[in-house]
Amino acid sequence: MLTEQSVIIQGTKRSQQKAATRETILRSARSLYAERGIAATRSAAVAQAAGLAHGTLFLHFPRQEELLVAVIEDFGEGLCRRLHELSAGGRGLRACLEAHLAGLREVEGFYAALLTEAGHLPEAARLSLLMVQSTLSWHIAAAAEAGMEAGTIRRQPVHLLFNTWIGLVHHYLANRELFAPGALVLERRGGELVEHYLGLVSTGDRIEGG
Amino acid sequence: MLTEQSVIIQGTKRSQQKAATRETILRSARSLYAERGIAATRSAAVAQAAGLAHGTLFLHFPRQEELLVAVIEDFGEGLCRRLHELSAGGRGLRACLEAHLAGLREVEGFYAALLTEAGHLPEAARLSLLMVQSTLSWHIAAAAEAGMEAGTIRRQPVHLLFNTWIGLVHHYLANRELFAPGALVLERRGGELVEHYLGLVSTGDRIEGG
Amino acid sequence: MLTEQSVIIQGTKRSQQKAATRETILRSARSLYAERGIAATRSAAVAQAAGLAHGTLFLHFPRQEELLVAVIEDFGEGLCRRLHELSAGGRGLRACLEAHLAGLREVEGFYAALLTEAGHLPEAARLSLLMVQSTLSWHIAAAAEAGMEAGTIRRQPVHLLFNTWIGLVHHYLANRELFAPGALVLERRGGELVEHYLGLVSTGDRIEGG
Amino acid sequence: MLTEQSVIIQGTKRSQQKAATRETILRSARSLYAERGIAATRSAAVAQAAGLAHGTLFLHFPRQEELLVAVIEDFGEGLCRRLHELSAGGRGLRACLEAHLAGLREVEGFYAALLTEAGHLPEAARLSLLMVQSTLSWHIAAAAEAGMEAGTIRRQPVHLLFNTWIGLVHHYLANRELFAPGALVLERRGGELVEHYLGLVSTGDRIEGG
DNA sequence: TATGAATGAGGCTTCATTCAT
DNA sequence: AATGAATGAAGCCTCATTCAT
Structure with a gap:
């Protein structure tokens, strides 16, 4: 009973x-x-x-689509949370970029697939990607504007600053077999990307710490 | 008979x-x-x-794949030839970038499709994209090195310089519905991209003409 | 314990x-x-x-079929019992027909479903329908023969008499959306059917009362 | 060449x-x-x-439904044409009924299936059945009205006259295993049905020839 | 060479039934 | 006895490829 x-x-x-x-x-x-x-x-x-x-x-x-959407949402939420956590401590642009790469590193394969196929995927897939990018964008924008105030980042439209970084990272992800055959590209090339990007957007003044 | x-x-x-x-x-x-x-x-x-x-x-x-490969090769050759032609006159970096965009503009749709799907396409597709990028890379590298000599372009590894540009352009192409709904994104945003990118890689000295 | x-x-x-x-x-x-x-x-x-x-x-x-059979048998028994009850009082043919319609009216939906699908249903379904019709047949035959004795019903083979009535009623049930859209067809058309049918089978002599 | x-x-x-x-x-x-x-x-x-x-x-x-609709339309057209042909010569009600049965006899099996399942079939199926019945209805109505004029058919609403016949025939078709096990029910019982039905609707006067 | 009807492997989805809890 | 997650056979439909003309 x-x-x-x-x-x-x-x-x-x-x-x-x-x-x-x-x-x-x-x-x-x-x-x-x-x-x-x-x-x-x-x-x-x-x-x-x-x-x-x-x-x-x-x-x-x-429906198959519901599975896809669930995977994407699950992934998107996890990644956004991770980005928040990782960015919470660091205040500088460098910290943001490194948090971004750290967050992606764990899900590199799926993120790359999503990137590559998003165009032909259901609306929900694209929205989820957008959400991730918005989250990131918010953190980068804040850090960049602070940097511009402080004189360490060159003054320029924030959206272009952001898209340059996203484009660079995505380019390496989309071609990860080329840039890091058989390995995780963000592991192998991430440092180089951050340095290069910071070099591009910084003023010469090396005041910043993050 | x-x-x-x-x-x-x-x-x-x-x-x-x-x-x-x-x-x-x-x-x-x-x-x-x-x-x-x-x-x-x-x-x-x-x-x-x-x-x-x-x-x-x-x-x-x-086989269907043979058709795809033929289309891609045909396209790749054409685009490379066009890039050569367009780049022939201009010697500066600006001219190179504008030639790149001009070349892509004519084939934006297919190039974007190729970009987004290359990952799951036969080897030939990726090779073809690589070929196009090599061609471009050659021109950009030449112009960039000249610029560095001349002191108008900041000294930095050429491959990163190149990948930054490629990444930026591809990001806009991959999301062209977002950046230019219902229109050709390179037409609408190309100028902005060139200016922003040149701003990033240039020294402050505005000597250059291209 | x-x-x-x-x-x-x-x-x-x-x-x-x-x-x-x-x-x-x-x-x-x-x-x-x-x-x-x-x-x-x-x-x-x-x-x-x-x-x-x-x-x-x-x-x-x-098995699903067992459920179906149980529903059908349950329904058939109930309907037969009801027909007996309803017919018990009335002695004339009119009373029989009206009892038939009254009995069906309460279960119109399921009876119509059974009618339309019986052909592809297990044996039990057809037997159940037969049982119902036999019950009815018995009452109608008795009333009709009495009517023929009394000279109010035209002399004719009883089974045809019966099948004509059954066919008429079933036709209206099977097409109830056509004859009474969104309503109960026996409610709406039953009276008309009884009158018409009695008109067909009666002699001109209007002696009978039921 | x-x-x-x-x-x-x-x-x-x-x-x-x-x-x-x-x-x-x-x-x-x-x-x-x-x-x-x-x-x-x-x-x-x-x-x-x-x-x-x-x-x-x-x-x-x-689509599977398109096949069904094609079968039904094919069948409906054929049957209507046949009804017209068969009815063309005979002017009396008897001729009409016999033409109806003759037309159905050739397609008895499918017609019975259609009857039985029409309720759960796509719109087109029901429309096709309606078309067949309309055709028939037209011929019967004409013959019946002529008969009423001539005094051989009892005066009564034509739609009930028609539905009585249709109901009778459909009842035999739907239960053809019962009324003619292993045989064509219209072949075996058709004559009986015509005679019975004519007996019901006729006046006593045996003037008519059809 | 061109045609287009025919092929059949392979994909998605449904649903009666089983089974561990 | 009740539960509801899991099963897998079976159905519909697509589409690259073949083949007879």
Whole structure:
């Protein structure tokens, strides 16, 4: 006979189990997206990678697109939170850029896939990317404006400053096989990118510490 | 009865005809790739756009990939030649950048499609992009080094200088719906990009003319 | 610790509970069958309508067909009983027809679904329909023969008499959206059908009262 | 070398071939619909019955529904034409009824399936049935009114007269396994139905010849 | 060479049924 | 007895490629 408590516990176990399966699916999908590209990833492959029956996928994500959106949102939220955390301490532009690279480093593969395919993906995918970039943009803008006040950053339109950095990073991500064959490009080239970029946007005055 | 000569002539006619059909197919394919994306373009749509039977396509390009490669190579060669032509006159960095944008402007749609999808396309696609970038790189490097000699361009590693520019341009191309909705982004934003970039890489000295 | 008595009580409670659940399922299923058609009704929808977990259904009806058969038999028995009750009082043909329509009126939706889909349903479905029609047939035959004796009904083979009535009623049921859009067709058209049918089978002599 | 004429001939051959395949599909589908019911017929079964690859079906009928509609329209047109032809000669009600049965006899199986499932079929299916019934209705109404003028048919609303006949015939079709096991019910019972129905609607005066 | 009908492997999705809790 | 997550067979449809004409 089930006591109320046991019902609750059992209910909890069930939801936990379901949530765990959902996580497994998300992880498998993200990994396959990173590996083979988003559009080229078959739902059957995701199921197999997750160790589930094909049909089980559709219990959790009735349409393939919903899975993609869930992966992206999951990823976007995580990345934004990470960016906030990482940027929280540092006040300088350098700290921001390094936080950005640190945040991306952990999800390099998937982020690169997203970047590359966003154009042909559902609205939600693009919105999620935009959200990430807005978050980043906010931190960079603040740091850059402070730098301009302080005289360490050359005065210039902030959006161009931002797009130059984003473009540079994305270019390296999109061509990561070229810039760091068989390795993580941000690991290998990140320092170089930060230095170069700071060199470009700084005044000669080396006052800044971040 | 066919004389030897008529065979030759007919053969020639045939080759001409075949070459013409091939061109038609390439043009149609490129246009569709630009419009809908490469992966999303169906062979049947290409045939229809070219005014040919579906099967005829496979007479000229037995595998879909061969068509794609042909389009890309054709495009790459054309663009490189154009970049050479456009860069020939101007010696300064500004001239190089403007030549780059001018060259891209004519093929913006397809180039953007190539950029965004290259990661999941056959080797040839990436090679072709590389070839284009090498060509450009050669011109930019020359101009940049001259500028550094002359003291108008700040001293810095040329490959980073180059990748910064490429990254900036590609970022705008990849997000052209965002930066110039319903319009050609290089037309609308090109000038701004050149000015900003030159501002970044220049010394304060405004000696240069290009 | 369970005493023997408590086991019995609990066992009884359980059976009661089980029977109650079974009733709930039957009611929900019948309602959905009537609403959307039998073949188009999903087992999951029945469970949801009954406020039960999907799996619980299969505890009571291991195969979907068993549920269907149970619904049909339940329905058939109920309808036959009702027809008997309704016919009990009236002795004339008119009373029979009106009792028939009255009996059907209460279950119009499901009866129409059964009619339209019986051909592709298990044997039991057809048998159940037959049973209903036999019941009706018995009453009508009795009334008709009495009418023929009395000279109010034209002499003719009883089975044809009966099938003409059944065919007429079923035709209106099968096309109830056409004959009474958004309403109950027997409510709207029943009177007309009875009058017309009686007109057809009667002699001119208007002696009868029912 | 293809002359213009040969092209035309070849073109003709091709269209003939395509039309022939289409016919094969329609025939196979109609036969399976009649045999197993419309909703229960799988596209793969139709393809197999037609001796074609599964995919070929979708070349001719991109959606399953389009195949169904084509079968129904094909059938409806044929039946209406047949009704017109058959009714053309005879002027009496008897001739009309017999023409109706004759027309149906050839397509009994499919017509019965259509009747039974029309309620859950796409709009087009119901429209097609309506069209057939309208055609029939027109002929019957004309004959019935003439009969009423002539005093051979009892005066009564024509739509009820018509629906009584339709209901009777449909009832026999829907239960053809019951009324004529393993045989064509209209063949076996048609005469009886006509006589009975005429008996019901006629005045006693046996003047009429049709 | 050109045509376009035919092919069939492969993808997504549904849903009755099972099973661990 | 009840739950609901998981299963997997089966259905529909797409599209690159082949082939007879």
